Amino acid sequence: MAKKKTATKKKASKKESKTAIKKSTKKSAKKKSTEKINSAVYVNGNLQGFHPDGAALAARLREKRRMNELNYEVNVFFNDRTNEVFISTDGGRVRKPYVVVEEGKSRLTPEVLNRVRSGALSWEHLVKMGVIEYLDAEEEENALIALTEEEITPEHTHFEVLSSTIFGVTSSVLPYPEHNSAPRITMACSMAKQSLGLYAVNFNHRFDTRAYIMYYPQKPLVSTDLYKSLNMENKAAGQNFVVAITAYKGYNMGDGTVVNRNSIDRGLGRAMMLKTYETEERLYPGGQKDKIEVPTPDVVGYRGEEAYKYLDEDGIVFPESQVTGKDVLVGKTSPPRFLEEISVFGVVEEKKRESSLSLKSGERGCIDSVMVTEAPSGNRLVKIKVRSPKVPEVGDKFASRHGQKGVIGLLLKQEDMPFTQDGIVPDLILNPHAIPSRMTAGHLLETLGGKASALGGMLMDGTAFSGNTEQDYEKVLKENGFDEHGEEWLYDGISGQKMKVKLFIGPVYYQRLHHLVSNKMHVRSRGPVQLLTLQPTEGRAREGGLRFGEMERDCLIGYGASMVIRERLLEESDKTIQLVCNKCGMFAYHDFVKNKEVCPLCGSEDISPIEMSYAFKLLLGEIRSMFIFPRIILKDKA
């Protein structure tokens, strides 16, 4: 390592001790040392030695790197505040290429550029020639980087290879990020990851646990350079919606949107969900095994003939059958959990358990494909892919590429939607309040660009700093006889009256996000309870209730609504009636032989049935298990 030598050669300074602190009296004047202090030199974070001039050292090392005497992966950073030089040769540093500028002149001269064009020079050549160099986060602090070649002044040290590369990969895909506020870009990036599209071209052969495929994805009318280089056009995740900006019928308040129902019927935003269910023939200790078959009525837990109606003879569903609710997908029987008693005839009677795989409650779909393979353990494994169409409905989430998300608030028939004089009906109506406070001017510019694109018959470029401008769009719109600002007269779909103002309308690329109402909606009036506490279960997957928590309880106390609390926490939860001995306060039992209620502790038959919460009964049981005897002392109600 050449550079390591340069660093370690320098002798450590001996003059350090000179700055010993004198005993200071109040009147003593401070002396300023005119001597130059040596710079500390660190290599990969370790102090290697000292150098009389850190800035010069850094400059020399860079010079060597540009002459390819030093590896191009080495970065040097001089901190003039602390007078330290950091040389990094290790891994884990994110680095970015820049064109080197020297004395106000780019090293990427027209001659070099021509040789690149002719194919004589490659990127690697440019790096080795010192035309392009990679800077890490530390060395960037020493550089002054121009955005474009035109901006270069004598102070500049580098300029951007491409001005839009100041954005990362995810944000480079968004159109006009330089016109939006930073938080909205962040939001747009994270939402783009939730969009439905064509996630893999071989989706038909894959068995992903959960996947969404959009039926008719389109390439955006306004895209970016990087969007194209990433080949995103061929696996798009969105559609170009015609968007009008106005309040309409009060159904697009607060990030709601009014969507054209006929557009949806024509396939707008339509997608399908693919979900894979799987089950395995497990092996049990003792050589017993699960069996995939159609269960017979003698199996313990038989669900009735109706549940197994879609099963083939081999116990697996037919592809393309429409399944709903708790229909069985794979019939399976398991050996009993415990060994059976030996019957009268001395033969062990094997009673099988039902352990079929069924569709989750509340879901519906069509069996897309069935796969029978072998699990890593060597057992027979069945995977079943269920396909459910997901037509956009009220509550489904959509977003443009500018952090403008919203849910459908109303599906309106096309005849009730507003229309332009050319008969254009918007697919989606966005509320104007969504724009000013969020400062997403990029959204508006994309609308304009989309409109120009549709009228001019060409795709537009929305790359940051270099894409098509507002003026470009205005020109196209004007040429096509449209208002240059993208505004048009619209007519109310219900009254047919011309609206009082012109509306801003044009196509915008919208993404459908995977937060679908049909996967989230949940109700419960009665339902399953937990085994231990007898209280209602929790969570949508278990058909559970919503927790009535401590703070909710406090509110009811605040109202003095005792009876409501009692209903929530007892009657609708884990109410139980327990027998309690009047004499000793122990739980009693009903002796069915004598048909009497008896206390197991004192033998008393003076017993009352008491209403209490099952959780309390459990608590007392737990306390008793620790050899502490809690008594329930009963009294007549006054």
Added chain:
Amino acid sequence: MAKSSAKINPYSAVGIVAAQSLGEPGTQMTMRTFHYAGVAEHVPTGLPRLIELVDAKKEPKKSVVEVKLLKEHSSKESHAKALAKEMESVLLSEVALLQEDMAAGRILLKLREEDAKLFGVSIDMLKEAVKKTVGANKVEQRGNKISVRLKESKEKEKPLKELRKLTIKLRKALVKGISGIKRSVVIKEKGEYFIRASGCNIKDIMKLKKVDPSRIYTNSVMEIEKTFGIEAARNAIVREMHSVMELQGLAIDIRHIMLLADAMTSDGKVKSIGRHGLSGEKAGVMGRAAFEETIKHLVHASIVAEDDNLVGVTENIIVGQTIPIGTGRIKLGMKAKKK
């Protein structure tokens, strides 16, 4: 009509309502703090101060005392400044140099003239202060030097240890001013000069001349309880809490705070809200166990065979009974016929 509509209904859960009315704005309180004009030190306000009040801490983080002068002196800045200086405490170590002479068994003190002049301390004051702290030991003065000689005793085997103890005591000895008062600032408000000082010692401040004893105030609830009694402490809690809320711009009915203060002071001493105070003294075992330190309460209850008469709200919810509040408290009665 207005009076009766302002009345609260019988069996209303006033405690819960007060707790919610104080607690909900508490979640909105910012950690941002406002500064008192004058005293440079940081006096806690906002949420930390509220917690301090509710916890009934012995000593607030930074106590502040406001001293107003008698009406006839209050318009003169010089009077206020003089009083402020009089109040500020000066410790011995601030004006004198201490030296231990282990061999001779004595401590040498030397007045630091510069500092002494600054604080207005004379050698006589120093001597007085030394005499007060050393007790039976011998004190001699020579010029601006004072020496303390340990009194001889047979039983004491370790005079060195005694000497060191005395030195430490001497260092903290009060030479001048009122103990506990550190910094003081003169502030003008409404044409009146008054003093705001850090620390508090109401009892001693009240004895000073020119001080108006009826207008003295401190933010230390404990100090007020000590000097003026429980009723004053209750008023101090109300006042302090209300001012915290007002400073944050939160409007809370003062009666919620009054209820809280009443609960905290109802049995003659200031109690905290929490497991060491109000909630820890609840009647029911299950009510206490449901709040904090579940196991501790259950174990104790089982050792001493405690009863729970199910009087509280929590207990009845655990058991599964109607809670004795609001509609749950109302019962229908019938008079038996007289025969």
